[in-house]
Amino acid sequence: MNPLNPLRAGLDDERLAPPCAIVIFGASGDLTRRKLVPALYHLQISRMLAPGSAIVGFARKSATDAEFREEQREATMQHARSKPVDPESWSTFESSLFYVQGAFDDASGFERLKSQLERIDATHGTRGNRLFYLATPPEFFGPISRMLASAGLIGDPTDSASFTRVIVEKPFGHDLESSRVLDRALHEVLHESQIYRIDHYLGKEAVQNLLAFRFGNAIFEPLWRRENIDHVQITVAEEIGIEGRGKFYEGAGATRDIIQNHLFQLLMLVAMEPPSAFDADSVRDEKVKVLRALRPMARERISELTARGQYGRGTLGGAPLTAYREEPDVNPDSRTETFAAMRIDIDNWRWQGVPFYIRTGKRLTRRVSEVAVRFKAIPVALFGRSQAETAPNELVLRIQPDEGITLRVAAKQPGSRMLLRDVNMDFRYGTTWGRTSADAYERLILDALLGDATLFARNDEVDESWRYITPILEYWQEMPAPGFPNYSSGTWGPAAAEALVERDGRRWRRP
Numbered sequence: 001m002n003p004l005n006p007l008r009a010g011l012d013d014e015r016l017a018p019p020c021a022i023v024i025f026g027a028s029g030d031l032t033r034r035k036l037v038p039a040l041y042h043l044q045i046s047r048m049l050a051p052g053s054a055i056v057g058f059a060r061k062s063a064t065d066a067e068f069r070e071e072q073r074e075a076t077m078q079h080a081r082s083k084p085v086d087p088e089s090w091s092t093f094e095s096s097l098f099y100v101q102g103a104f105d106d107a108s109g110f111e112r113l114k115s116q117l118e119r120i121d122a123t124h125g126t127r128g129n130r131l132f133y134l135a136t137p138p139e140f141f142g143p144i145s146r147m148l149a150s151a152g153l154i155g156d157p158t159d160s161a162s163f164t165r166v167i168v169e170k171p172f173g174h175d176l177e178s179s180r181v182l183d184r185a186l187h188e189v190l191h192e193s194q195i196y197r198i199d200h201y202l203g204k205e206a207v208q209n210l211l212a213f214r215f216g217n218a219i220f221e222p223l224w225r226r227e228n229i230d231h232v233q234i235t236v237a238e239e240i241g242i243e244g245r246g247k248f249y250e251g252a253g254a255t256r257d258i259i260q261n262h263l264f265q266l267l268m269l270v271a272m273e274p275p276s277a278f279d280a281d282s283v284r285d286e287k288v289k290v291l292r293a294l295r296p297m298a299r300e301r302i303s304e305l306t307a308r309g310q311y312g313r314g315t316l317g318g319a320p321l322t323a324y325r326e327e328p329d330v331n332p333d334s335r336t337e338t339f340a341a342m343r344i345d346i347d348n349w350r351w352q353g354v355p356f357y358i359r360t361g362k363r364l365t366r367r368v369s370e371v372a373v374r375f376k377a378i379p380v381a382l383f384g385r386s387q388a389e390t391a392p393n394e395l396v397l398r399i400q401p402d403e404g405i406t407l408r409v410a411a412k413q414p415g416s417r418m419l420l421r422d423v424n425m426d427f428r429y430g431t432t433w434g435r436t437s438a439d440a441y442e443r444l445i446l447d448a449l450l451g452d453a454t455l456f457a458r459n460d461e462v463d464e465s466w467r468y469i470t471p472i473l474e475y476w477q478e479m480p481a482p483g484f485p486n487y488s489s490g491t492w493g494p495a496a497a498e499a500l501v502e503r504d505g506r507r508w509r510r511p
């Protein structure tokens, strides 16, 4: 049992964050309303925020504390994971919500913030601990950090009495050069140990379970290599389109939005070597080695090893859907890809010759994120024709929805003859644990408060992922888009994606 708080009896598998003032920049935005404040509320009601923690919203518009609290109450009622929101719990929570008005280039706003934080230290006992959450467009990450430093709000990273940490949102740059510029701007005033680059995929239980599954069991790791695995498929498919975010998506596209960050995080966790310890640097050291071992895609092979697409009109469940180019704020001749697939090769001893096929897209047949590991076929078919109807073993790690793991094996069908069929061995999070998982933002904010950076991206990971992706994006930019739109909404993507795997004698899964 946690000795600090007797109310935590029975919750001793959980962790308690130290008292801290959490400042959200971009507090009038969508992320704050939909994710951050509901996550903080849940951390508070789960008794994982220390009593005395305070949350300060910082944004341009003028508002009082009372107005900010009301706005966030309405948003939390709508977006909280467990509903209804209990009025008494909310009222306790909102007494620690404050608002400071200011623009990111206005020193007086940062002075007001400083005074507010000093008051909070005195009244709440937050002891100078600060977590700054930059929920703003990335062009403000550098300016906000500089303003914080000028106002004397960035503490010494070696100070053991209090901490300053900064969470930065994605996108972290839009290519290698811009991500390096952004990184230099942050490092002007912050030490790497103070920077927490969030990728909400890493906050998902099923993603962390990839590590537990691989390194907490004796039976899988010996199989997890080129001798036994034919190939790996990683899919992040969305059913939705761009949902009114045309302005953002036109400058991003599927590769920047999903592959460079979420999908590469999955790739690293699947392919990494066992770390020497489960701590931030040991885990991230092994992850980044995977990216360093990626075989750079030779320019003349990019069109053969990648496929891009853009959705046209279509139907889903009988309902008509518009084309990407018909969406608001989208150029009617847009070349932005809403689908991307690639074959990736990892040049190391474990994975030489094992292709990783990755794909992501919008307006696909269904929403699903999964890693499918396809094992090699058996060397000799003992059971004749019926065996030919079974497929090689496949292990599917489902990230969302229906989080879980399925292992496909061949088994004897009951009866007098030796007939084999594929059967599934299934593990489902929902039914096994009987409780809903915390939202990824809850887990990640708590980790940042506790100073655990294991599930945050380090600068070398981000740099390596852009180093791989940028030449592909540049090549695509130079080449004409291949007859966009080239897939109908509600399908599994363009024919070029099928050709990408069929060329190697393989097929995409239909999850």
Ligand SMILES: NC(=O)c1ccc[n+]([C@@H]2O[C@H](COP(=O)([O-])OP(=O)(O)OC[C@H]3O[C@@H](n4cnc5c(N)ncnc54)[C@H](OP(=O)(O)O)[C@@H]3O)[C@@H](O)[C@H]2O)c1
Binding pocket: 025, 026, 027, 028, 029, 030, 031, 032, 034, 059, 060, 061, 102, 103, 104, 105, 134, 135, 136, 137, 138, 169, 170, 171
């Ligand atoms: N929303 C999501 O689900 C989500 C998911 C993953 C990552 N992200 C990332 O999180 C960040 C925030 O996203 P969001 O959806 O919350 O964006 P948003 O709704 O557009 O909010 C952006 C916030 O930044 C403020 N802002 C913008 N320009 C400003 C300026 N010149 N000076 C002062 N404040 C300024 C806005 O204030 P005003 O209200 O005054 O304009 C608002 O508070 C982005 O980097 C986004 O890519 C968002």
